[in-house]
Each structure stands twice: as structure tokens, then as C-alpha cells.
Amino acid sequence: VLHSNITGATYLWSTGANTDAINVRQAGTYWLRVDNGACTVTDTINILFNTPPVMNLGQDTTLCQGEQLHLSATVSNAAFSWQDGSISNSNTITQPGIYWLQVKQGGCAVSDTIKVAYKPLPLVNLGGDRTICGNESTMLEAGNTPGNTYTWQDGSTKGVLNIFKEGIYWVKVQAPNGCSASDTV
DSSP states (O other): OEEOOOTTOEEEETTSOOSSEEOOOSOEEEEEEEEOSSOEEEEEEEEOOOOOOOOOOOSOEEEETTOOEEEEOOOTTOEEEETTSOOSSEEEEOSOEEEEEEEEETTEEEEEEEEEEEEOOOOOOOOSOOOOOTTOOEEEEOOOOTTOEEEETTSOOSSEEEEOSOSOOEEEEEOTTSOEEEEEO
């Protein structure tokens, strides 16, 4: 807003307006002629608009427990301010929450916010390493949670695996929420 407050005067702006104030929305040279009946004065001003920086943290997202999300803004000659007070251009997210970043450049500031949620991993625990004798066997149990899928190192897909010889055995458990976990014995 360009404004002059001379009481009882008449105004003429370069835009053709005759009010004491105008809103400027474009860069350019603006002048004002003020006449109070005895004197006429003119003043000129150049208005420039800086382009705000472009920055986007992305859509709200949901990750699996233990995953990280790397957020960053690549804006040169800018100042950065995160919700936690850090001033780096990047942040690694490891916990659920609402994260925001403000970027200031050339007198302009923009900000963006992202909500990060986490889904739980399926539980899988094959127990500790074990020793079996000669012709004995042991059973490894990965679980029987409805909806989970199981993939063993040999390609079998049941929640249990009977072991008859020594070796390294692993299972990957995939939950319906898209998250997976593994264990090895």
C-alpha cells in the first residue's frame, strides 16, 4: 500500500487514482502528485517484487516403524527454520509428528508442513540359536497372525518350519499394512 496523509489535499497517482492510498500489485515506477491549493508536490517510487522461493516437503506420508524420511529444500542463498529450531536445509525424520520448514530468501518467506505417521512392524522372533543332535529335529515358529504372510529361506510359506539339519534359517513376515520384519537363527 502506497499512502499519503496530507489533509485537505487532492491526489493524482500515476495509475489515475485520486485517493490518498493505492494498492500496488505489480513492479513498476509509481508517482503521486499532491496539491493542497497553495503548493503542488510530486514524489516517485520504484517498486520491485521478489519471487518467493519454491519449496515443497511432499504429501503427508505413512512409513513402517524403523524407516526414515529425508526431507530437504534446495534453495540457494536462503535461511532455513524447522519446527524444532534447526536451521539446516534438511531433516531426517524418525518419529511420527507434524514437521514444517520455513525458507526465507530475498525478503520473501514460504513454508510447508508434512504429517508423518508410522505403522507397526509385524512381530517375529525365532528365538536364539540352538543345537540339535544327530537325527533330532526342531521347529521354528514365525507366528500365526491372521493376514500375515511368511516367506522362509527355502521358499516355504507357512508360519512354522521343521528343521532336520544344521544351517542358517530366516523368515520374512509381511503384515497386511505393508510392513515387514525378518529374523534369522
